[in-house]
Amino acid sequence: MTGPTLAALLAQAAPLAAGVIVLLGLRGRGRAAAGVAIAGLAVSVAASVWLVAAVAIPDRSLLAQTVFLPVDASHALAFGVLLDPLSTVMALVVATITLAVMVYSTGYMRGDPGFARYYGFLALFGWAMQGLVLSANLLQTLVFWELVGLASFLLIGFWFDRPAPAAAARKAFLMTRVGDVGFLLGVLLLIRALGLATIPDVIAAAGAGGGLSPRLVTVTAALLLMGVIGKSAQGPLFTWLPDAMEGPTPVSALLHSATMVAAGVYLVARLHPLFLAAPAVMHALLYLALATALATATMAMVASDIKRVLAYSTISQLGYMLMALAAGSRAAGFFHLTTHAGFKALLFLSAGIFIHHAHSNEMREINERGALAQRAGVIGLVAGSAALAGIIPFSGYFSKEAILGALGVAAGGWVVALAYLGAGLTAYYTFRMVFLTLVPDARTHGRTDAPTHGAADAPTLGGNGGERAMNWTVQVLAALTLVLGYLGPWLGARLSPGEAEHGPFAIGLGAATALALVAAGIGLAWYEFGRRGAARIGFAERIPALARFFGDNWYLDRLYRATVIRWASALSRAARWNDQRIVDGATDGLANGAVGGGRLLALVQNGYVQAYLAVVVTLIAVLAAVLSRIGGVR
Amino acid sequence: MMPPAGYLTISVALFCIGLYGLVQRRSLIAMLIALELMLAAASLNVVALTTLAAGAADGGGARQIGAGHASSVGQVVALILIGVAAAEAAIALSLFVAIQRYASTINVEDLSELKG
Numbered sequence: 001m002t003g004p005t006l007a008a009l010l011a012q013a014a015p016l017a018a019g020v021i022v023l024l025g026l027r028g029r030g031r032a033a034a035g036v037a038i039a040g041l042a043v044s045v046a047a048s049v050w051l052v053a054a055v056a057i058p059d060r061s062l063l064a065q066t067v068f069l070p071v072d073a074s075h076a077l078a079f080g081v082l083l084d085p086l087s088t089v090m091a092l093v094v095a096t097i098t099l100a101v102m103v104y105s106t107g108y109m110r111g112d113p114g115f116a117r118y119y120g121f122l123a124l125f126g127w128a129m130q131g132l133v134l135s136a137n138l139l140q141t142l143v144f145w146e147l148v149g150l151a152s153f154l155l156i157g158f159w160f161d162r163p164a165p166a167a168a169a170r171k172a173f174l175m176t177r178v179g180d181v182g183f184l185l186g187v188l189l190l191i192r193a194l195g196l197a198t199i200p201d202v203i204a205a206a207g208a209g210g211g212l213s214p215r216l217v218t219v220t221a222a223l224l225l226m227g228v229i230g231k232s233a234q235g236p237l238f239t240w241l242p243d244a245m246e247g248p249t250p251v252s253a254l255l256h257s258a259t260m261v262a263a264g265v266y267l268v269a270r271l272h273p274l275f276l277a278a279p280a281v282m283h284a285l286l287y288l289a290l291a292t293a294l295a296t297a298t299m300a301m302v303a304s305d306i307k308r309v310l311a312y313s314t315i316s317q318l319g320y321m322l323m324a325l326a327a328g329s330r331a332a333g334f335f336h337l338t339t340h341a342g343f344k345a346l347l348f349l350s351a352g353i354f355i356h357h358a359h360s361n362e363m364r365e366i367n368e369r370g371a372l373a374q375r376a377g378v379i380g381l382v383a384g385s386a387a388l389a390g391i392i393p394f395s396g397y398f399s400k401e402a403i404l405g406a407l408g409v410a411a412g413g414w415v416v417a418l419a420y421l422g423a424g425l426t427a428y429y430t431f432r433m434v435f436l437t438l439v440p441d442a443r444t445h446g447r448t449d450a451p452t453h454g455a456a457d458a459p460t461l462g463g464n465g466g467e468r469a470m471n472w473t474v475q476v477l478a479a480l481t482l483v484l485g486y487l488g489p490w491l492g493a494r495l496s497p498g499e500a501e502h503g504p505f506a507i508g509l510g511a512a513t514a515l516a517l518v519a520a521g522i523g524l525a526w527y528e529f530g531r532r533g534a535a536r537i538g539f540a541e542r543i544p545a546l547a548r549f550f551g552d553n554w555y556l557d558r559l560y561r562a563t564v565i566r567w568a569s570a571l572s573r574a575a576r577w578n579d580q581r582i583v584d585g586a587t588d589g590l591a592n593g594a595v596g597g598g599r600l601l602a603l604v605q606n607g608y609v610q611a612y613l614a615v616v617v618t619l620i621a622v623l624a625a626v627l628s629r630i631g632g633v634r
Numbered sequence: 635m636m637p638p639a640g641y642l643t644i645s646v647a648l649f650c651i652g653l654y655g656l657v658q659r660r661s662l663i664a665m666l667i668a669l670e671l672m673l674a675a676a677s678l679n680v681v682a683l684t685t686l687a688a689g690a691a692d693g694g695g696a697r698q699i700g701a702g703h704a705s706s707v708g709q710v711v712a713l714i715l716i717g718v719a720a721a722e723a724a725i726a727l728s729l730f731v732a733i734q735r736y737a738s739t740i741n742v743e744d745l746s747e748l749k750g
Binding site: 602605606607608609610613614617 | 653656657660665742743745746747748749
């Protein structure tokens with residue numbers, strides 16, 4: 001084994017070992033658990049850094065695999081690691097954000113009774129995500145994909161003794177599972193057609209002159225895309241993500257914004273040539289992602305819970321990434337994934353600081369309880385929002401610019417126009433959040449110590465302690481938002497070599513338009529929420545019907561309840577009836593019949609020995625009479 | 635000399651009396667006595683039939699009991715049966731004593747625990 005392969009194995013093994021040790025041996029010892037988990041992830045980060053240095057910087061591509069499962073005489077499924085700039089950079093992003101969240105959580109989760117369990121789950125998630133990123137085989141990817149889903153389930157439902165997180169965990173698990181059925185079918189179809197699922201071979205087979213027919217490629221791409229839609233919360237399957245915010249805030253930062261939900265985007269980037277070979281699917285994805293990005297932006301405009309705003313913005317930004325990929329630019333999509341991981345983790349962790357102190361997710365309540373006193377949180381929230389809105393020179397600006405540029409090259413006029421509109425909406429809802437959270441409301445100012453109401457995020461927390469770890473993490477991530485934006489050309493050269501270069505400061509007409517729209521969005525937000533004496537009610541909230549529509553996930557959950565869930569419930573009720581009446585009825589009837597027959601026959605056994613004797617004698621007499629009649633036994 | 639049919643008739647009568655007693659009497663000891671009657675009927679049957687068979691084998695010449703070889707076999711069997719009956723009575727009576735100690739009765743109508 002070569003050095004990079006060993007490093008890739010180490011990057012996966014360290015979090016796994018940490019997770020197993022914590023969950024099996026250190027359940028009752030929080031500090032030791034946190035130490036072991038952080039050490040495991042630190043090893044993983046170090047290995048990932050080494051991988052980036054050894055693989056991504058020289059722009060190499062390595063495939064190391066070992067035969068695991070023979071399909072038939074000539075084919076076999078080989079499991080291993082696939083190392084190239086895409087996977088190693090993603091591995092570094094995942095490991096870094098996981099480590100940052102773990103360090104942050106030493107403060108945020110302090111005093112929670114499940115502290116050690118929390119770290120065990122986080123380490124397991126780190127392992128699953130690294131395995132997903134580095135896997136060389138689609139079947140292997142699927143295995144880790146499901147493990148990531150399991151970690152998500154466990155972490156959303158971390159406070160499982162409360163009904164809302166338990167329900168949210170179940171919803172997330174089931175909804176992503178809908179998409180995963182497609183993923184599984186797609187992988188099986190590929191294995192049936194090719195006899196293997198190794199990613200480079202699949203890509204080669206999907207290309208021109210490969211072993212796959214265009215129709216099969218289209219079907220496979222569409223099926224795989226189902227998994228992407230579920231995991232990356234797109235299209236009709238996104239409503240699990242806002243509910244997933246019931247989990248602890250650092251979990252939202254890690255899984256439900258920065259890394260796990262990006263797995264779908266990563267998969268599309270990983271198999272980009274396969275998807276490009278199915279232009280119809282890519283077209284559909286472009287429109288789906290655009291619709292999702294715009295729809296969730298409107299939902300973010302009316303949400304009053306800071307984590308829900310961030311959740312909707314995550315879905316929206318994932319839509320942007322998928323749009324870039326669908327338009328054919330792997331570099332732009334992945335670039336935005338990288339910068340987004342940084343600034344969205346930052347935003348959630350800053351929000352976590354406020355929630356930690358205000359004991360509420362509601363932006364207005366956070367504001368009333370003195371949000372401005374949390375310096376690190378303010379810095380983080382402003383820097384992250386600037387990046388999310390796409391203000392130059394924060395990282396989000398560069399990556400969003402790259403996406404809009406790629407769309408301008410590849411997509412039609414109105415798609416681009418809507419994408420620009422979405423950028424303006426992003427700026428509006430982002431700064432609505434900033435103003436609502438940070439700018440003191442003139443009308444309620446001076447009213448201190450508001451009574452506690454609303455959903456407190458973590459009732460077990462004391463509100464004090466652990467600030468150092470939290471503030472430190474947030475400040476490091478805030479600094480990163482100023483740096484990550486300059487990665488674009490470096491990534492572009494490695495991921496899409498032939499593509500037109502989007503220089504960091506190449507302000508053309510497109511960039512100017514985007515900046516103008518962003519400025520307009522921020523201006524509107526300032527007018528409605530930020531300025532002295534503002535009404536602090538957005539234009540969408542003024543129309544009750546619209547506010548309800550946007551605030552209720554566009555009634556999608558109601559639609560699901562009225563259709564799919566109802567049908568499924570009816571089906572399961574019918575199945576239950578069948579089970580209880582028909583299947584159980586048959587066996588119960590048999591058993592009852594046997595028991596009843598036994599009872600009836602038992603009456604013969606009356607316990608009087610002379611009665612038995614009489615029966616015996618009578619029967620022998622009858623037998624003798626019959627035998628003498630027919631002439632004996634023959 | 636009685637013809638064998640007379641012995642057999644007596645044997646049947648004894649058997650039926652014994653059976654009637656076995657079924658009708660409720661005391662275990664009375665039932666045992668009835669059972670002894672049935673055994674005696676069986677023994678008488680054996681002796682009578684072996685005598686008849688010995689007579690048939692001798693071509694009707696030897697009619698006297700004990701004259702033939704085969705009839706003495708019947709008598710030996712009858713003696714063995716009497717021994718068996720004695721042994722059986724010993725075992726049964728000791729069982730009755732045990733039952734009497736356990737249930738304080740030897741009335742079979744009260745000994746009906748083994749019902750379904």
